[in-house]
Amino acid sequence: MPKMPKLPAPPMPSALKAPPPRPGHGNGRLTAADHAKEAGMNVVDWVDERTSLSGGARWMMFRKVPKGTNWFYTLGSATMFAFLSQAVTGVFLAMFYKPDPAGGAYESIRHVTNEVFLGQFVRGMHKWGSSVMVILVFLHMGRTFFFGAYKYPRELNWVIGVVLLILTMVMSLTGYLLPFDQRAYWATVVANNITATGPLLGPYLSDFLQAGPEFGATTLSRFYAIHMMLIPGLIAALIGAHLYLVAKLGTTAPPWLKAEKNADLRKVQA
Amino acid sequence: MALLDIVPAVSDKHSEQKSRYTSDRLIPGAFEGETVTRRRFMTGTTHAAGAIAASSFLLPALGFAIGPIFKQVPLTWKTAGPTDMFPDNNYVPVVVTLTPGIGEAGKSTVYVRKRNPSIDTDRPDLNTSYIAISSRCAHAGCPVRWVDAAERFICPCHGGVYDLLGRRVGGPPVRPLDRFYTRVVDGLVQIGARYSVNSELQRFSPRNPGEPIDGLGQYLYPSRPSIRR
Numbered sequence: 449m450p451k452m453p454k455l456p457a458p459p460m461p462s463a464l465k466a467p468p469p470r471p472g473h474g475n476g477r478l479t480a481a482d483h484a485k486e487a488g489m490n491v492v493d494w495v496d497e498r499t500s501l502s503g504g505a506r507w508m509m510f511r512k513v514p515k516g517t518n519w520f521y522t523l524g525s526a527t528m529f530a531f532l533s534q535a536v537t538g539v540f541l542a543m544f545y546k547p548d549p550a551g552g553a554y555e556s557i558r559h560v561t562n563e564v565f566l567g568q569f570v571r572g573m574h575k576w577g578s579s580v581m582v583i584l585v586f587l588h589m590g591r592t593f594f595f596g597a598y599k600y601p602r603e604l605n606w607v608i609g610v611v612l613l614i615l616t617m618v619m620s621l622t623g624y625l626l627p628f629d630q631r632a633y634w635a636t637v638v639a640n641n642i643t644a645t646g647p648l649l650g651p652y653l654s655d656f657l658q659a660g661p662e663f664g665a666t667t668l669s670r671f672y673a674i675h676m677m678l679i680p681g682l683i684a685a686l687i688g689a690h691l692y693l694v695a696k697l698g699t700t701a702p703p704w705l706k707a708e709k710n711a712d713l714r715k716v717q718a
Numbered sequence: 719m720a721l722l723d724i725v726p727a728v729s730d731k732h733s734e735q736k737s738r739y740t741s742d743r744l745i746p747g748a749f750e751g752e753t754v755t756r757r758r759f760m761t762g763t764t765h766a767a768g769a770i771a772a773s774s775f776l777l778p779a780l781g782f783a784i785g786p787i788f789k790q791v792p793l794t795w796k797t798a799g800p801t802d803m804f805p806d807n808n809y810v811p812v813v814v815t816l817t818p819g820i821g822e823a824g825k826s827t828v829y830v831r832k833r834n835p836s837i838d839t840d841r842p843d844l845n846t847s848y849i850a851i852s853s854r855c856a857h858a859g860c861p862v863r864w865v866d867a868a869e870r871f872i873c874p875c876h877g878g879v880y881d882l883l884g885r886r887v888g889g890p891p892v893r894p895l896d897r898f899y900t901r902v903v904d905g906l907v908q909i910g911a912r913y914s915v916n917s918e919l920q921r922f923s924p925r926n927p928g929e930p931i932d933g934l935g936q937y938l939y940p941s942r943p944s945i946r947r
Contacts, residue, residue, distance in 0.1 A: 641928050648939075651929065661945035
């Protein structure tokens with residue numbers, strides 16, 4: 449097999465290049481101000497010498513994108529930022545939330561909403577942000593579908609994306625119960641009963657979900673643990689895999705872009 | 719003959735018959751009768767040790783999570799009221815706590831009346847002298863209410879309608895309303911375990927809403943250990 453010509457390394461962006469030394473400045477000796485200016489770069493160099501992380505960062509950040517890349521390509525990042533927003537607001541809500549089905553759960557949510565400083569705002573971000581995330585997931589999925597970006601070699605990334613979609617749905621389901629008001633309770637009862645209508649395994653799945661034959665005292669804490677520990681970890685790990693594959697395989701050009709007709713551009717660069 | 723001269727330079731390692739004894743394969747340090755190399759043995763024991771270490775926390779955690787599927791919930795009898803409170807031609811709503819420990823959410827309405835032999839044609843029994851109908855809709859589990867004027871149970875969620883005996887007469891439910899066993903102790907009607915009925919009012923162990931019991935349904939939605947009675 450003939451050896452493929454090696455592509456030249458991508459150029460460093462000018463912002464990251466060290467500026468050339470100015471003649472006659474400081475008489476060749478470094479002043480305190482020069483040291484202060486260099487401090488940040490020195491720290492980065494110190495870490496990079498021991499980890500070689502800059503290669504990975506450059507591989508991730510400064511990759512080539514096809515011509516025609518447009519605003520639709522930002523939907524994936526938007527979804528990720530919606531998830532990050534959910535994660536951060538969720539951590540702060542968890543500082544106040546009590547998964548106590550005998551009234552404590554509802555009371556703690558009421559306390560956050562009505563009495564805690566900015567509580568209503570942070571809870572509102574989490575509550576409405578969850579809908580935003582679901583909408584963004586579907587828009588991102590639609591972009592991938594209509595641009596044909598799920599085709600070879602990106603099938604595995606589509607599969608990971610579908611798993612992420614399902615996990616987002618599980619987050620929506622388990623999070624809906626946590627306010628523990630009438631709507632939360634009945635929505636969960638109905639969702640559990642729908643789960644139980646799956647043939648053969650359904651009744652057992654429903655027992656597993658609500659930790660018993662009926663909605664019981666441990667159902668709420670079970671949903672809480674799934675909502676704040678099990679699924680977020682899985683989502684974060686799968687987002688990592690999703691992003692790795694995006695960087696590895698690159699993004700697709702939009703389908704309306706045709707291949708270049710100019711023969712010169714198709715010559716193999718020596 | 720010329721074609722046969724073109725033999726591959728690399729010999730096919732699968733074509734050679736290898737001895738199963740390490741000493742025959744000229745492995746350094748092999749001893750008489752040894753068939754597993756030390757390298758393979760080391761790999762195997764490391765994998766086995768890893769599997770034991772992982773399963774020592776994964777299996778208990780898994781068992782802990784799925785344990786409730788197999789745990790039977792203890793039965794308690796809940797008092798509904800004195801016997802003269804319940805006529806035999808109309809329902810009296812009674813609120814009982816079906817699941818303790820979760821506050822208001824654990825309470826449920828049960829519709830109770832005295833058994834009336836002229837309308838109740840199902841098999842009479844010591845525990846059905848009072849008819850107690852669960853208010854949980856057999857479609858998705860919403861609470862139905864008894865509408866006296868229409869003599870129907872009506873579900874607010876998706877429009878399920880049931881008659882006086884709890885049999886489905888309209889809407890999406892897949893079976894009649896569930897019932898509870900009843901008994902009379904010291905002049906008080908008590909409510910016991912829930913059971914499901916098929917469209918001929920034959921008894922089955924309790925099922926979740928949305929699970930049909932007629933025909934094939936009783937096998938597709940088996941009774942569960944947690945609530946098998």
